Amino acid sequence: MGGGADQDRTGDLLNAIQALSRTELQPHREGLTSYKKRVLSSRRIWFKMGTVMAAPRIVVVGSSNTDLIVRAGRIPRPGETVIGGTFHVAAGGKGANQAVAAARAGGAVTFVARLGADDFGDRALAGFKADGLEVSAIRRDPEAASGVALIIIGQDGENSIAVASGANARLSPADVRAASSEIEASRAVLLQLETPLPAVRAAARLAAANDVLVILNPAPARPLDASLLRLVDVLTPNAPEAEFLTGLAVRSRRDLSEAARLLRQRGPKAVLITLGAKGVFISAEGTEALLPAFAVKAVDTTAAGDVFNGALAVALAEGETLLEAARFASGAAALSVTKLGAQPSAPARREIELFLRSAARRGGN
Numbered sequence: 063m064g065g066g067a068d069q070d071r072t073g074d075l076l077n078a079i080q081a082l083s084r085t086e087l088q089p090h091r092e093g094l095t096s097y098k099k100r101v102l103s104s105r106r107i108w109f110k111m112g113t114v115m116a117a118p119r120i121v122v123v124g125s126s127n128t129d130l131i132v133r134a135g136r137i138p139r140p141g142e143t144v145i146g147g148t149f150h151v152a153a154g155g156k157g158a159n160q161a162v163a164a165a166r167a168g169g170a171v172t173f174v175a176r177l178g179a180d181d182f183g184d185r186a187l188a189g190f191k192a193d194g195l196e197v198s199a200i201r202r203d204p205e206a207a208s209g210v211a212l213i214i215i216g217q218d219g220e221n222s223i224a225v226a227s228g229a230n231a232r233l234s235p236a237d238v239r240a241a242s243s244e245i246e247a248s249r250a251v252l253l254q255l256e257t258p259l260p261a262v263r264a265a266a267r268l269a270a271a272n273d274v275l276v277i278l279n280p281a282p283a284r285p286l287d288a289s290l291l292r293l294v295d296v297l298t299p300n301a302p303e304a305e306f307l308t309g310l311a312v313r314s315r316r317d318l319s320e321a322a323r324l325l326r327q328r329g330p331k332a333v334l335i336t337l338g339a340k341g342v343f344i345s346a347e348g349t350e351a352l353l354p355a356f357a358v359k360a361v362d363t364t365a366a367g368d369v370f371n372g373a374l375a376v377a378l379a380e381g382e383t384l385l386e387a388a389r390f391a392s393g394a395a396a397l398s399v400t401k402l403g404a405q406p407s408a409p410a411r412r413e414i415e416l417f418l419r420s421a422a423r424r425g426g427n
Contacts (some may be wrong), residue, residue: 082137117170117380119248122372123238123265124157125230126175126207128182129364129404136216144214152403153189154211155230156254156281159365163372163408165193167394169379170243172196172263175257176229176237178208183229184268189405199241209256219360219399225256233257234327235264241340242268249379250275252371255284266293273406275378278330279371280307292329296378298371299325300336318343319350332384334374336367352389356396356421365404370395373414 089209134147153162161173173195177183179202186208190197206229215221238245238261245251251269253262253276262278269276277296280286283306291297301312304321312321312335322333322345332346341355373394377387394414401407409417 080210086129097144113347117168118250118376119172119244120169120250120252120375120379121172121174121241121245121248121269122157122161122164122165122252122375123174123233123241123257123261123263124160124254125209125227125233126153126158126173126177126186126285127155127211127225127230128152128186129154129211129213129214131215131364133215133402134217136218137214137220137222144185150403152406153186154213154365154404155209156256156279156368157230157402158190159368159408160252160254160279160372160375161190161195162193162405163365163369163394163398164375164409165195165372166408167373167376168413169372169376169413170196172199172241172248174199174233174238174241174244176201176203176206176233178202178206178229179204180208182208182210193405196244199237199244201233201237206232213364215362215364215402219363220363221362222422223364227256230257233261235260237261238264238268244282245269245274249272250277250375252277252279252375254279254281254371256282259284259290263290263328264291269293277371277375277378279367281367283307286354288328291325293303294330296332296334296374296384297325297330298334298336298367298374300338304333304335315343315352318352319345322350334388336370338363338366342370342392344384344388346384349384351385353385353392356417358396358400360399362402362407363399365407366395366399368404369398369408372408390414390418393421 077334090361129152131150132147134144138144161171209228209230211225213223245268266276276294278294280303292337305312308321308324310321323426325333335343337353342353344351370391377390397409398407
């Protein structure tokens with residue numbers, strides 16, 4: 063009898079949370095909303111009821127690849143063949159990696175992408191479903207193969223990658239507009255540059271028009287015009303990408319500060335420059351900090367940046383400050399480099415929380 067009553071109360075609680083997520087938790091619709099202002103400053107806005115927290119809705123627009131991975135003693139020089147190593151096949155692609163990372167970190171993720179009508183596409187779709195992604199916005203393309211990435215990983219964990227984009231190169235603004243209702247209802251939209259810029263721009267415009275937080279990971283680096291950057295709330299280049307976008311050599315703390323300042327002048331409200339084992343540099347109005355990385359033994363750094371971005375989107379969508387969100391994302395990225403493969407290395411929420419608590423007890427980060 064008591065158990066039935068408990069179940070009824072739990073059901074009522076979950077219904078209340080779902081109702082909140084459709085109303086009070088939705089961003090307000092005026093200019094740079096109070097929601098986005100608070101996410102990019104210091105105030106929490108995520109609502110918790112007891113120990114239950116509603117998963118924030120996040121839309122990821124981007125690429126999906128199958129990674130063909132060879133571990134070798136070192137990465138070959140041009141024209142050189144390196145014998146030995148092991149071979150693995152893993153799901154990858156920057157968009158898919160970030161979508162899976164966000165889902166495992168606690169987000170309710172819709173993935174907007176294009177796959178070939180082939181075996182690689184079938185496997186990718188099955189993997190997304192297994193991770194709980196909403197896949198209704200994924201298009202199957204009968205005229206292009208699914209994307210493939212050839213990856214060589216050295217003993218030090220560094221990698222070299224070549225990508226055949228396939229169906230990714232055919233993702234269109236129409237594909238994005240077909241997911242307009244999901245974007246309008248989300249708390250954050252996460253973008254990268256492995257798909258055509260018109261699709262990226264369409265997603266950013268739609269999100270910005272509905273006062274949804276726009277996070278752009280400008281990778282791989284390519285020229286970006288001011289019209290796109292003005293739509294971006296949070297820009298997350300790594301150091302080489304920051305150099306490409308600004309024309310500055312990024313070698314010191316002062317260089318990081320200047321590069322971030324130049325990028326923010328072009329539109330983004332916040333810039334996070336990821337520095338691998340050196341941490342992440344954070345720049346926003348009233349905030350500038352270098353957050354050290356967590357010390358771990360790297361096995362494969364392939365997806366560290368993608369895991370960082372996926373986890374960052376979740377933390378910001380939950381209302382964490384930039385510093386808190388960056389620490390959460392850094393912990394997720396640190397865990398990811400201890401495992402082989404892109405999506406297989408993305409940690410679950412519980413793993414991230416335990417890692418961060420353990421690091422705090424040790425006095426790390």
